[in-house]
Amino acid sequence: MAEDLIIATGSKAEQYQSLIPQIQALIEGELDLIANLANIAAALKEQFGWFWAGFYIVKENELVVGPFQGPVACTRIRKGRGVCGASWEKAQTIIVPDVEKFPGHIACSSLSRSEIVVPVIRNNEVVGVLDADSEAYNRFDTTDQHYLEKIVELIQW
Template identity: 80%
Template sequence: MAEDLTIATGNKKEQYEHLIPQIAALTEGEPDLIANLANTVAALKEQFGWFWVGFYLVKDNELVLGPFQGPVACTRIRKGRGVCGASWEKAQTLIVPDVEKFPGHIACSSLSKSEIVVPIIRNNEVIAVLDVDSDVYDSFDETDKLYLERVVASVSFI
Protein backbone atom coordinates (compact mmCIF):
# COMPACT_ATOMS: atom_id res chain seq x y z
CA MET A 1 0.00 0.00 0.00
CA ALA A 2 1.29 3.43 -0.92
CA GLU A 3 1.11 6.03 1.81
CA ASP A 4 2.53 9.00 -0.03
CA LEU A 5 0.81 11.04 -2.68
CA THR A 6 2.76 12.75 -5.42
CA ILE A 7 1.00 15.88 -6.62
CA ALA A 8 1.09 16.22 -10.39
CA THR A 9 1.29 19.35 -12.47
CA GLY A 10 0.11 19.79 -16.02
CA ASN A 11 -3.34 19.95 -17.52
CA LYS A 12 -6.37 18.35 -15.89
CA LYS A 13 -6.11 15.14 -17.94
CA GLU A 14 -2.45 14.71 -17.02
CA GLN A 15 -3.24 15.27 -13.34
CA TYR A 16 -5.96 12.60 -13.38
CA GLU A 17 -3.72 10.18 -15.32
CA HIS A 18 -1.07 10.59 -12.62
CA LEU A 19 -3.54 10.39 -9.72
CA ILE A 20 -5.69 7.38 -10.62
CA PRO A 21 -2.87 4.79 -10.25
CA GLN A 22 -2.02 6.36 -6.90
CA ILE A 23 -5.63 5.98 -5.71
CA ALA A 24 -5.51 2.36 -6.87
CA ALA A 25 -2.33 1.83 -4.83
CA LEU A 26 -3.94 3.44 -1.77
CA THR A 27 -7.00 1.20 -1.92
CA GLU A 28 -5.61 -2.02 -3.38
CA GLY A 29 -5.87 -4.91 -0.97
CA GLU A 30 -7.75 -2.86 1.64
CA PRO A 31 -11.14 -4.45 2.34
CA ASP A 32 -12.50 -1.62 4.49
CA LEU A 33 -14.92 0.59 2.59
CA ILE A 34 -14.56 3.65 4.84
CA ALA A 35 -10.77 3.54 4.63
CA ASN A 36 -10.91 3.36 0.83
CA LEU A 37 -13.44 6.18 0.55
CA ALA A 38 -11.46 8.35 2.97
CA ASN A 39 -8.18 7.90 1.09
CA THR A 40 -9.88 8.49 -2.26
CA VAL A 41 -11.39 11.76 -1.02
CA ALA A 42 -8.10 12.87 0.50
CA ALA A 43 -6.21 12.17 -2.72
CA LEU A 44 -8.73 14.08 -4.84
CA LYS A 45 -8.81 17.05 -2.45
CA GLU A 46 -5.04 17.18 -2.19
CA GLN A 47 -4.46 16.96 -5.94
CA PHE A 48 -7.10 19.42 -7.10
CA GLY A 49 -7.69 21.64 -4.05
CA TRP A 50 -11.46 21.63 -4.52
CA PHE A 51 -13.65 23.30 -1.90
CA TRP A 52 -15.40 20.07 -0.84
CA VAL A 53 -15.02 16.41 -1.82
CA GLY A 54 -16.97 13.55 -0.30
CA PHE A 55 -19.14 10.51 -0.57
CA TYR A 56 -22.78 10.05 0.34
CA LEU A 57 -23.89 6.45 0.87
CA VAL A 58 -27.41 5.16 0.22
CA LYS A 59 -28.85 3.97 3.54
CA ASP A 60 -32.53 3.44 4.33
CA ASN A 61 -33.61 5.28 1.18
CA GLU A 62 -31.52 8.40 1.92
CA LEU A 63 -28.06 9.58 1.04
CA VAL A 64 -26.08 9.67 4.27
CA LEU A 65 -22.83 11.59 4.61
CA GLY A 66 -19.72 9.45 4.36
CA PRO A 67 -16.03 10.30 4.31
CA PHE A 68 -15.34 13.84 3.10
CA GLN A 69 -12.87 16.71 3.20
CA GLY A 70 -13.94 20.32 3.45
CA PRO A 71 -16.36 22.30 5.61
CA VAL A 72 -19.14 20.58 7.54
CA ALA A 73 -21.82 19.20 5.25
CA CYS A 74 -25.46 18.21 5.00
CA THR A 75 -25.87 14.87 6.75
CA ARG A 76 -28.87 13.40 4.90
CA ILE A 77 -30.28 14.02 1.44
CA ARG A 78 -33.50 12.60 0.04
CA LYS A 79 -33.77 11.07 -3.41
CA GLY A 80 -34.38 13.76 -6.01
CA ARG A 81 -33.31 16.67 -3.73
CA GLY A 82 -30.43 18.86 -4.75
CA VAL A 83 -27.69 17.84 -7.13
CA CYS A 84 -26.76 14.71 -5.15
CA GLY A 85 -30.35 13.50 -4.87
CA ALA A 86 -30.96 14.21 -8.57
CA SER A 87 -27.83 12.29 -9.57
CA TRP A 88 -29.00 9.36 -7.44
CA GLU A 89 -32.51 9.48 -8.89
CA LYS A 90 -31.31 9.72 -12.51
CA ALA A 91 -28.34 7.35 -12.00
CA GLN A 92 -26.15 9.70 -14.02
CA THR A 93 -23.32 12.15 -13.53
CA LEU A 94 -24.47 15.75 -13.21
CA ILE A 95 -22.26 18.76 -13.90
CA VAL A 96 -23.62 22.04 -12.55
CA PRO A 97 -21.70 25.19 -13.62
CA ASP A 98 -23.68 27.44 -11.24
CA VAL A 99 -25.37 25.75 -8.29
CA GLU A 100 -27.68 28.72 -7.69
CA LYS A 101 -29.32 28.00 -11.05
CA PHE A 102 -29.97 24.32 -10.23
CA PRO A 103 -33.63 23.82 -9.22
CA GLY A 104 -33.82 22.65 -5.61
CA HIS A 105 -30.12 23.09 -4.90
CA ILE A 106 -29.29 22.37 -1.26
CA ALA A 107 -26.95 25.06 0.01
CA CYS A 108 -24.79 23.26 2.55
CA SER A 109 -22.36 26.14 2.08
CA SER A 110 -22.95 29.48 0.40
CA LEU A 111 -19.32 29.35 -0.79
CA SER A 112 -20.05 26.49 -3.18
CA LYS A 113 -20.40 27.81 -6.75
CA SER A 114 -20.22 24.74 -9.02
CA GLU A 115 -20.57 21.01 -8.52
CA ILE A 116 -20.19 17.58 -10.08
CA VAL A 117 -21.89 14.50 -8.67
CA VAL A 118 -21.00 11.00 -9.87
CA PRO A 119 -23.24 8.06 -8.96
CA ILE A 120 -21.66 4.77 -7.94
CA ILE A 121 -23.66 1.96 -9.48
CA ARG A 122 -23.38 -1.71 -8.55
CA ASN A 123 -25.78 -4.37 -9.85
CA ASN A 124 -27.81 -1.68 -11.66
CA GLU A 125 -28.43 0.20 -8.42
CA VAL A 126 -26.97 3.48 -7.14
CA ILE A 127 -25.29 2.69 -3.84
CA ALA A 128 -23.47 5.99 -3.28
CA VAL A 129 -22.46 9.25 -4.94
CA LEU A 130 -19.21 11.16 -5.12
CA ASP A 131 -19.91 14.86 -4.62
CA VAL A 132 -17.34 17.51 -5.53
CA ASP A 133 -17.91 21.23 -4.99
CA SER A 134 -15.83 24.18 -6.13
CA ASP A 135 -15.87 27.74 -4.87
CA VAL A 136 -15.39 28.84 -8.50
CA TYR A 137 -18.12 28.89 -11.14
CA ASP A 138 -17.94 26.41 -14.04
CA SER A 139 -15.11 24.33 -12.56
CA PHE A 140 -16.12 20.94 -13.96
CA ASP A 141 -16.30 19.58 -17.48
CA GLU A 142 -16.36 16.37 -19.50
CA THR A 143 -12.76 15.61 -18.50
CA ASP A 144 -13.78 15.59 -14.83
CA LYS A 145 -16.80 13.45 -15.67
CA LEU A 146 -14.71 10.88 -17.54
CA TYR A 147 -11.99 10.58 -14.92
CA LEU A 148 -14.17 10.81 -11.79
CA GLU A 149 -16.36 8.04 -13.25
CA ARG A 150 -13.15 5.99 -13.60
CA VAL A 151 -12.22 6.78 -10.00
CA VAL A 152 -15.55 5.62 -8.56
CA ALA A 153 -15.53 2.51 -10.74
CA SER A 154 -12.20 1.52 -9.22
CA VAL A 155 -13.03 2.08 -5.54
CA SER A 156 -13.75 -1.14 -3.69
CA PHE A 157 -17.35 -1.36 -2.47
CA ILE A 158 -17.97 -4.46 -0.43
Protein backbone atom coordinates in the same frame (compact mmCIF):
# COMPACT_ATOMS: atom_id res chain seq x y z
CA MET B 1 2.31 1.98 -1.09
CA ALA B 2 3.39 4.63 1.31
CA GLU B 3 0.60 7.03 2.10
CA ASP B 4 2.29 9.88 0.28
CA LEU B 5 0.56 11.56 -2.62
CA ILE B 6 2.56 12.92 -5.51
CA ILE B 7 0.79 16.08 -6.62
CA ALA B 8 0.96 16.30 -10.39
CA THR B 9 0.99 19.41 -12.54
CA GLY B 10 0.00 19.84 -16.15
CA SER B 11 -3.37 19.58 -17.80
CA LYS B 12 -6.38 18.35 -15.87
CA ALA B 13 -6.23 15.05 -17.77
CA GLU B 14 -2.53 14.64 -16.91
CA GLN B 15 -3.30 15.28 -13.25
CA TYR B 16 -5.99 12.58 -13.24
CA GLN B 17 -3.70 10.19 -15.14
CA SER B 18 -1.11 10.62 -12.40
CA LEU B 19 -3.65 10.38 -9.59
CA ILE B 20 -5.57 7.27 -10.65
CA PRO B 21 -2.67 4.80 -10.23
CA GLN B 22 -1.96 6.35 -6.83
CA ILE B 23 -5.59 5.84 -5.79
CA GLN B 24 -5.43 2.26 -7.07
CA ALA B 25 -2.34 1.64 -4.93
CA LEU B 26 -3.98 3.24 -1.87
CA ILE B 27 -7.08 1.05 -2.01
CA GLU B 28 -5.55 -2.15 -3.37
CA GLY B 29 -5.92 -4.93 -0.83
CA GLU B 30 -7.89 -2.76 1.61
CA LEU B 31 -11.34 -4.22 2.15
CA ASP B 32 -12.73 -1.51 4.42
CA LEU B 33 -15.06 0.69 2.36
CA ILE B 34 -14.89 3.69 4.71
CA ALA B 35 -11.09 3.67 4.71
CA ASN B 36 -11.01 3.60 0.91
CA LEU B 37 -13.61 6.34 0.51
CA ALA B 38 -11.71 8.50 2.99
CA ASN B 39 -8.43 8.11 1.11
CA ILE B 40 -10.06 8.78 -2.26
CA ALA B 41 -11.72 11.96 -0.95
CA ALA B 42 -8.41 13.12 0.55
CA ALA B 43 -6.48 12.37 -2.64
CA LEU B 44 -8.95 14.30 -4.80
CA LYS B 45 -9.02 17.31 -2.47
CA GLU B 46 -5.22 17.39 -2.22
CA GLN B 47 -4.66 17.06 -5.96
CA PHE B 48 -7.26 19.55 -7.14
CA GLY B 49 -7.74 21.88 -4.18
CA TRP B 50 -11.50 21.67 -4.40
CA PHE B 51 -13.65 23.26 -1.71
CA TRP B 52 -15.25 19.92 -0.81
CA ALA B 53 -14.81 16.33 -1.96
CA GLY B 54 -16.48 13.29 -0.54
CA PHE B 55 -19.09 10.60 -0.62
CA TYR B 56 -22.70 10.12 0.31
CA ILE B 57 -23.87 6.55 0.94
CA VAL B 58 -27.39 5.26 0.27
CA LYS B 59 -28.89 4.12 3.58
CA GLU B 60 -32.58 3.43 4.11
CA ASN B 61 -33.80 5.59 1.20
CA GLU B 62 -31.54 8.56 1.97
CA LEU B 63 -28.07 9.65 1.08
CA VAL B 64 -26.05 9.86 4.29
CA VAL B 65 -22.79 11.77 4.40
CA GLY B 66 -19.76 9.51 4.34
CA PRO B 67 -16.04 10.22 4.29
CA PHE B 68 -15.20 13.68 2.98
CA GLN B 69 -12.67 16.49 3.02
CA GLY B 70 -13.80 20.07 3.54
CA PRO B 71 -16.18 22.02 5.75
CA VAL B 72 -19.12 20.35 7.49
CA ALA B 73 -21.73 18.97 5.13
CA CYS B 74 -25.42 18.23 4.90
CA THR B 75 -25.95 14.97 6.78
CA ARG B 76 -28.91 13.50 4.89
CA ILE B 77 -30.29 14.10 1.42
CA ARG B 78 -33.53 12.71 0.01
CA LYS B 79 -33.72 11.10 -3.41
CA GLY B 80 -34.27 13.72 -6.10
CA ARG B 81 -33.27 16.62 -3.82
CA GLY B 82 -30.33 18.83 -4.76
CA VAL B 83 -27.56 17.79 -7.11
CA CYS B 84 -26.65 14.67 -5.11
CA GLY B 85 -30.25 13.48 -4.87
CA ALA B 86 -30.83 14.17 -8.57
CA SER B 87 -27.71 12.19 -9.53
CA TRP B 88 -28.94 9.31 -7.36
CA GLU B 89 -32.45 9.45 -8.83
CA LYS B 90 -31.25 9.65 -12.46
CA ALA B 91 -28.27 7.30 -11.96
CA GLN B 92 -26.10 9.67 -13.96
CA THR B 93 -23.31 12.18 -13.50
CA ILE B 94 -24.46 15.77 -13.14
CA ILE B 95 -22.18 18.76 -13.77
CA VAL B 96 -23.43 22.10 -12.44
CA PRO B 97 -21.48 25.19 -13.59
CA ASP B 98 -23.44 27.50 -11.24
CA VAL B 99 -25.20 25.87 -8.29
CA GLU B 100 -27.50 28.86 -7.83
CA LYS B 101 -29.09 28.04 -11.19
CA PHE B 102 -29.76 24.39 -10.31
CA PRO B 103 -33.42 23.87 -9.34
CA GLY B 104 -33.65 22.70 -5.73
CA HIS B 105 -29.94 23.13 -4.99
CA ILE B 106 -29.12 22.41 -1.36
CA ALA B 107 -26.77 25.07 -0.02
CA CYS B 108 -24.66 23.13 2.48
CA SER B 109 -22.25 26.06 2.13
CA SER B 110 -22.86 29.47 0.63
CA LEU B 111 -19.27 29.39 -0.65
CA SER B 112 -19.93 26.58 -3.14
CA ARG B 113 -20.29 27.83 -6.73
CA SER B 114 -20.03 24.74 -8.95
CA GLU B 115 -20.44 21.03 -8.40
CA ILE B 116 -20.11 17.59 -9.96
CA VAL B 117 -21.81 14.48 -8.63
CA VAL B 118 -20.96 10.98 -9.91
CA PRO B 119 -23.16 8.04 -8.92
CA VAL B 120 -21.55 4.82 -7.71
CA ILE B 121 -23.56 2.07 -9.39
CA ARG B 122 -23.32 -1.59 -8.40
CA ASN B 123 -25.64 -4.31 -9.75
CA ASN B 124 -27.66 -1.64 -11.59
CA GLU B 125 -28.36 0.22 -8.36
CA VAL B 126 -26.94 3.49 -7.06
CA VAL B 127 -25.23 2.72 -3.75
CA GLY B 128 -23.65 6.12 -3.22
CA VAL B 129 -22.39 9.26 -4.92
CA LEU B 130 -19.07 11.04 -5.20
CA ASP B 131 -19.62 14.77 -4.75
CA ALA B 132 -17.15 17.58 -5.43
CA ASP B 133 -17.72 21.30 -4.94
CA SER B 134 -15.67 24.33 -5.92
CA GLU B 135 -15.66 27.95 -4.88
CA ALA B 136 -15.20 28.82 -8.57
CA TYR B 137 -17.90 28.83 -11.23
CA ASN B 138 -17.55 26.37 -14.12
CA ARG B 139 -14.85 24.32 -12.36
CA PHE B 140 -16.02 20.90 -13.55
CA ASP B 141 -16.35 19.56 -17.08
CA THR B 142 -16.47 16.36 -19.11
CA THR B 143 -12.79 15.68 -18.34
CA ASP B 144 -13.66 15.53 -14.64
CA GLN B 145 -16.68 13.38 -15.46
CA HIS B 146 -14.59 10.92 -17.49
CA TYR B 147 -11.92 10.42 -14.83
CA LEU B 148 -14.17 10.58 -11.77
CA GLU B 149 -16.34 7.88 -13.31
CA LYS B 150 -13.19 5.77 -13.71
CA ILE B 151 -12.29 6.41 -10.08
CA VAL B 152 -15.68 5.29 -8.73
CA GLU B 153 -15.36 2.09 -10.78
CA LEU B 154 -12.23 1.23 -8.76
CA ILE B 155 -14.12 1.13 -5.46
CA GLN B 156 -14.96 -2.33 -4.08
CA TRP B 157 -18.40 -1.44 -2.72
